[in-house]
Amino acid sequence: MRLRTGEVKTEAIIFFIFIGLNLLSLDLIANGFWTTYNKAFATFSHVRREKLHDPSPLFLTVQNKLTGEFDSGYVIEAKEKEAQLYLPHASKEKKFLLTDNETYKVVDFKHTDVELKSQRIVFEEISLDSLNRLLDAVILELTVFSNLQFYHYKEGVKKVASNVSMELVTSPKITALEDGKEELKNKLQLIHEKLKEERNNEAESRLEFKSLKRELATLEGNFDGLSDYQKGKAIKEINQLEKEVEGFEVYQADTLKLKMDEQVVLEKLGIEGVFSGVVIQIFI
Incomplete structure (x- = not known):
């Protein structure tokens, strides 16, 4: 559209339209x-x-x-x-x-001009106390694994694990199992009971063997003083005892494997939990 020079009314209308458009565009220009x-x-x-x-x-x-x-x-x-x-x-x-x-x-x-900062920290074989100090922050991502099981909390529920991953959490708490070594202690007690049982079985077996040999020796020692009737009866008993003594197998306690299991459990009881992983913290 062309405007003729000197058309003041038309020029004024267009001027006010232009001003209005600029005013309506202020927010657009500013933001x-x-x-x-x-x-x-x-x-x-x-x-x-x-x-x-x-x-x-x-x-x-x-x-x-x-x-x-x-x-x-x-x-x-x-x-x-x-x-x-x-x-x-x-x-x-x-x-x-x-x-x-x-x-x-x-x-x-x-x-905004606010600078959001994040920090990625890799940690290896640190103690539980050191881990919880590290986790006392606002965390974007977290991965933790340990040589022992531990407690962590998911949606307010206590969970047991040896590794865990979390996202968007604040000061997550990792705690040691109160009964973390109870299972090992119970296992050690069972091993000791089994060792005792095995040793008792061997001792009883040896006593039984000695008793048979003693009974046989007594019959043989008293044989000459017996009457003919008693000798006939004694011969049968002696023959039977000789067979029992000859075929008797003294019970051998199976303690080698139990002692090895005991050593493994004792070593585990002496192990302290350590933690490794990575955490990404966020802060302003």
């Missing part, structure tokens, strides 16, 4: 095209696009649809219908919050 566009369509899908578009820290404010409460935090991960937030100033139990479009409404989001 950037994509941010203003996304605020106009405040959804988790747009939060995801904004995070992909700009990797700098993204601060998101949401409102609980049921309670009306507001929560704000830094977006760690964003998906089409949800976002995982890090709330640095919240209580220890609420450092992470998973928000989704069924429960929360996106209120606002913006990039």
